[in-house]
Amino acid sequence: MKYGTEDASYQAAGQLAGITKLVDRFYQYMDELEEARIIRVMHPADLTNSRDKLTCFLSGWLGGPRLYAPKYGQISIPQVHRHLTIDSPERDAWLLCMKKAADEQPYEDKFRNYLLEQLFVPADRVRQVSNSQQ
16 A cells, blocks of 8 residues: 555554654654754653644544544644744754654655655645744
8 A cells, every 4th residue: 555545654654552652752852862952942841742742643644543633623733833933943853853763663664754755744834834924
């Protein structure tokens, strides 16, 4: 099955357990990397809620169960981040954390590349919205 159709991406990511591992490592990198400091300060000290929101979002975004809306309501990624100043350095720091986290997962290279290419789109949309308001 081709990634991006039905639940192929969700399955390739290891379903909810795999997504949870990806998100956990993503936030660990956000805590550890100097390059990520610019985005870490945008988050609360306790990342429990942030981890859950990203896990729920990615589940549905990857074609699995839509967990975000029932728990947190409808989401518009640019709108949720509108209060933050996000430009290319912040986008790139977010993507760096995600790349490092994805590199540690037992993903096929083809899926890892697909995932990171797809994640660039919402990450860049947040940047564009932020820039249009400045």
